[in-house]
Amino acid sequence: MVVHSFSSHSYPPSAAVPLEARRRLFADEDLGMGNFLDRVAAVHPAGDRPFLWTVARGGSPEQARPLSVEQLVRTRDTYAGWYHAAGVTKGDPVAVYLDDGVGYFLHFLALSSLGAVPALVNGRMPAPVAADYVARIGAVGVVATTGHLAALRDAGLDAGGLLWCADAAEIPAEPASGTALPGVFPYPHADPDPVMLCHTSGTTGPPKAAMFGHRQFFLGKRERLLTFPQAEEGNRLLTALPQSHSAGISYLMTATLLGLPTMVMTDNDGASVRAAMDRFEPTVVAAFPQTYVELAALDLSGPGSAQVHTWINTGDSAHEAHIRALVRYGRRPDGNGGHRPGSRFIDGLGSSEMGMALFRKVSEPESGDYGRCVGTPIDIVEEVAVLDDAGRPLGPGEPGRLGVRTPTVTPGYWNDSRRTIQSSYSGYWLTGDVVYRTEDGRIYHLDRSPDVIHTADGPVYSLPIEEVVLTDPVVDDCAVIAVPDPVAGDQAPFAVVRLRAGTPAPGSLLDTLNAALAEAGLVPLRGVTVAAGPDEFPTGPTGKVLKRRMREMYVSALAGSGVS
Template sequence: MKLRSLQRYLASVPRMHFGRSHRGLRARLELLATRQLGAGDFLWHALERGQDHDAPLFHHLPPGGGPDDLVVYSLATLRDQTERYARWYHNAGVTHGDRVGVFTRNGMASFVHFLALNSLGAIPAVINPNMVPDTAAKYLSRLDAVGVVVDADKLGPLLNGMADARPFRFTASQEAMHAAPPAGPLPGVYPYRHGDRDPVLISHSSGTTGMPKAATFGHRQFFAGKRPRIMTLPSGPDDKMLLAFPASHSSGYSYMMMATLIGLPTLVMESQDGATVAEAMRWWKPSVVTGFPITFTEMLALGLEPSAASNVTTWISTADASHEAHVRELVRLGRHRENGSWRPGSHYLDGLGASEMGMALFLNIHGPKTNAYNRCVGYPEPIVEDAVVFDEDGRELGPNQVGYLAVHTPTVTLGYWGNHELTHKSIRNGYWLTGDIGYKDDKGRFYHYDRTTDVITTRRGPVYSLTLEEEIFKACRAVVDCAVVGVVDPVEPTSFAPIAALRLIDGSDLTAEELLTRINRALRAAGKHELAATVISKGDTKIPLGVTGKVLKREVRAQFAQLLLTDEDGGLDVARTRTEQSILRELSASVETPQEERATSAA
């Protein structure tokens, strides 16, 4: 709808009220029509159109806390805390364009830092609290940050990691800064007025391919895909959201931004593990639950009680596409409206995206009656101007041809901070390469087969690890998480063979041998490449996860690279196929024979 048409429509819309803390229809339409609204100034627009500045909005759940321990934030609280932090930063000399590290487990504090730094025109460089301090130090050094606010227990290790780098102008513990009284005046112009391309956030990637990359987000760019959600995110009088995304991640900021604008009461979690989220659902009774796929997987493995999800209408996930086995279970829970009445079953919004995309750019909406699976990620979001599949030489492929996914969209990052070469390599023919392998069908729907770095080159051709993982989850409900990777093939050392590292639900007595038999039976039935081996991952050999919860397949590959070349299992529960066992015996014999011959000759 054109702006002028929307403005005429606004004049005819009566003022509506969707509950004490929810924005009325008119206020949301006004926000939708505001050209200046962006990621750097949304709080001030929300305050301008807020119906009740003191109504509870965010409910922060401290670690180990319950419903009696919530710290409640209203719009007024956000404004006051933002101003207090901004005074502190201004007094410390922070100004327009400065990068400041924010490294705290406190989700609401992280959000307030984001607001305060943007109110000065500075750029928050937020770091997931799970990042190792030494890695965080190297990351901030690359950004040439002027200072950092960090949890007290990580301040020392972080500074030790900065020993060989230029020192910060200031360092502060989150606890000390939060307790400090307001310091000094605000700038003469406050809040800062952002231009369209002014950076408002530097958010790191998950680190699945090495050192986390520093994706830069702009005022208009980071908000572009969120504008339509002002009208589409559930926001009726009884709606409540549970935020299980890390609040320091760009996805966490995105949904906190939307909650602020539409007045959606939101429970902010500091922990994303399935057990903690499931417990919070029992008493918060959310209608909308957001999180990465691993959180939902863990909840289901623990046996999520239907009563905990009784009010859920919408599950929202992003990053890697979710697995069919988990989506089917979730959409059977909760409720949806049909012909004016509540019916059993909810909807799962499965979004494929990455930090660099600024949002999920492909969306598949699953429900009790849908059946678009087989790694289908649906259609591109409306904000995407074009989505294509390229071959290795940058030629566009036709329907049902597997290649490299690429998008042309205003939501894509402004680039990697300080790394123009990497930014340039991510662009092909004006499209941003998402780093994913997939294809488009005849109906224009896209399918996600793998990350480009995780495709396994076997003797029989390429094998896509995610398609094998899909069958593993369907074949064995006891599997909480799995990583299919390629390890050295003993028959042809320049090729690789797929193996699976599996994490099982606590208490499971399944063995690696039983799992290998069951999984390979399912893979044969599905026409997929079979596994050469399975490893049960636990304790010191648990599946390594990145700071945002993604499996670090490069580390799994390194850990088990020689698995098929030796029968030394290091105390792990490992199973190999009979073929692989036979090859191992032949390899052992070929090594032992020359030794025996030398011994006979010496005698």
Template sequence: MADEPLLTDGVGAGNFFRTAAAAAAGGAAEASVIELDRAYHHPDGRVLREFTLSELDELTDRVAAGYHRDGIGPKDPVALFLGESVRYLIHYIALTKIGAIPVFLNSALPPEIAAKFIANVGAVAVVCDGRLVEEALDVARYDADPYATGPFRAFTHADNDPVLIAHTSGTTGVPKAVQFNHAGFFFGIRQQINADLGRRILSALPQSHASAISVLMSCVARGSRVLLATEREPEQLAKAVEGFRPELVAAFPKVFVDLCRLDLESYDFGSVSRWMSTGDANHERHIRRLVRLGHHLDRSGKPTAGSLFIDNFGSSEFGFAMFRQVHSAATNRYGRCIGRPFDWIDARVFDDTDQPAAHGTVGRLALKSPTVTAGYWNNSLLSEKNRVQGYWLTGDLAYRDEDGRFYHVDRTSDSISTERGTIYSCQLEELILRQIPEVFDCSLVTTGGTAEGTAGEPRHLVLTVDLPSADADLGALRTRINAALSRAGFPVVDRLVRKTADEHVGVTGKALKRTMRDAYQQV
């Protein structure tokens, strides 16, 4: 439970960690400990496997002093292009201490895309541990963390001062630069400060993503012990859960999908009460496997077999999740239901004329919230194109039922026009996964011309399938899939293509349907 000093006026994302360290040192709040699965090599020669808040505060003071010594100051963007590690957090804290702006890049980005992103944001320096060629950027470079003992002036953030430039998942090309400000980035954490998420948290979120910082602030505010799990292969993650024994595991959807590839009963997940996903909505197939594990307390406080799966639907443009749907082994609300928005979010569905869509009608999902990004850095035109009547378009297609629950059916870029009308790829994928047990995961895309065909190029529906069995008969499988689609009134699949788990996947684990469309074009 957080104490008052962490919620006083003026506390926000830019000064949260130094406020938490001061509160813990003064006994005004419980102190978190941040454990690492990869050791941090301290500039003074020590090899650290964990940080207390005071140790983290002392280290980031020295890194901030190093930046100040080198002329980095308020509002200077500094890009971070590093291997997955606690260094993203260290530089985030250090840079915000002097009012500079951390710019996060995912370590899996190709160097040429990273260089373009860094140039687009106008970074004055880059911390890159050798990941960029020397000629890629004409800016100051840090291959090791700056470190000094000289004084610096701690920056005082106003509510609208930028504290982070994050990146989108890049599913449509070069990632967009998302600006988060001091008050807005902390707003959701402030609202949910008393939520019970446990005292031992394993975060398998990418350390280069805004969500990792958001979840960590939330954990520190509650005095939790946190393991930053940067090794996210299924076996490594399962063993980390066994060793650390977390009550909550936080990750992006693909991490949970991959975890379900294991024989889960052969591992000890008994400590887990909750799984928390943020990003895209998760599939029923995978959620049901996870909620059979672990235990939780029911509303009366009675221990109950099975865990909870907190499905937080969000996007990179929000500093906190937008919708929350909680599943257990006893619940049965699926069918792409993402639940209701958080209390502070006003959610709407707009039609193509920018008017509110009727309940039950698919349209463009848009939200108004204090947590929404201030816009895309250095791209005000694109920012304005994402605003409708004061709401921010999320890039998703959804509908709302009469009870105020929302259902996600697709990304706006992935819906498919056919002779029988528009179909939504995520909706059909959910149906296939529910009815065809041999298919572990799948993605539906279209190739060719328009629905009616243009220039001799008819449109084809292509389904990529992830199949655990190497002996699967694709012809027979397509027949069964098409029978299920036909019964539901949908067009049938023209081609079935087998793909591996990591083909056509973006840096944050999202399926890249644009690259699938290119790869599976009919010859």
């Protein structure tokens, strides 16, 4: 592996894609997810200069691997030649199951260049779940790390239904003698052609394979060519997103189109990200909420956060307590050529199916607009509705199901047309979120539909309760779930909390939390337990709390088991 002794000031400024070239790309109506690499390579005057630095699993950011546009093209072509020789052709789904990191991006580029459909499987997905997912999508082949390949076989993956299984480490990095590419290469994508499958989080059931199209997935992102922080302005992006997720691929595409100096993390825990920040000194950090939960609990003072002006969150919206902890750091432009202390946090509510974060809220140290407000829809959204269970529109302040009309929505679920049809209503894609809307159009996120707590007195929403619980100084993270109420015969709210490191569990925690909830006008918790470790606070492959599993774990909580 090529390594590069890296410092935050050693990147070549000429790696940036010049403004005139970006304008040409912006005007290219055929530009999309299936061809962006070749389009930027054609206009980039310094495609040989590195702009990506990738940190391996357990690796040191000081020894990051550099990649340029030209190296991306060479690696893409080498991998594509191997896949072509293995019989992969247009429309074939191929599962990629790695240890996160830039490898997902490289295999995505190679497979999509053949017109095949890369199915990116998060490396943290348990092997039995992954094996079932690979079978359901009808993959023709699997590329995986040595460990993941063995785990898939142990989990009962039917290799007889596949053309091949390959160890990712054995795919050559350099083209072998006689390796050929298809007669038409790269594949010329039409607008509706699928370019990728990414699975949902699996928090509410088996993960689903959301499709992404050449044009559909690029919609709403073209503007980044002219508006995203530019390399020539001294900006540096650190991405700790799961690189198997559509958001991870999207931001690496953006970095490629801009030539934006970017450090790509494989490990996205808080300690690893802080170490990389100290070396890279980013101005922009992109991650999922769980990374921010862990970063918020750390001391980030020092060079790593000094230059940060923007934190970008996508997927689930972040908690106020974690946002407030992070925006204390860094510096922001003051509009007069200088800076003022503190950074901004861009929170984007989205999902795999939405194609991108469709709601945007910006928080700064002075902000007070919280309470699970996820902001307003971005320009690409055509219409937003809050619907009751029968599909009738609801007015301001009335909780209901969130529906969106936008061209960025997934074309559907691979091999599951019935679920695709059931996921929309009268042209609205139903996101699975429960929200309400204010008179001025702001959206407040109350819950995920499966997580609503159905009490004897009516529905109770978990997310506003979690916001209050997290204001307690001893609480690091929490999840409020529904558990059976042995008295009323319905459900009751119950909290599972993680305490800050080194903090003993207070004996009066339930009383303290309920006093805060009463002050906020929310219903009290019936119980609370302190998670002793990760097994008692389970999270999914992308870091989302698995409330479905928690409900199973704490089903007897109010019957006297596990309440503190």
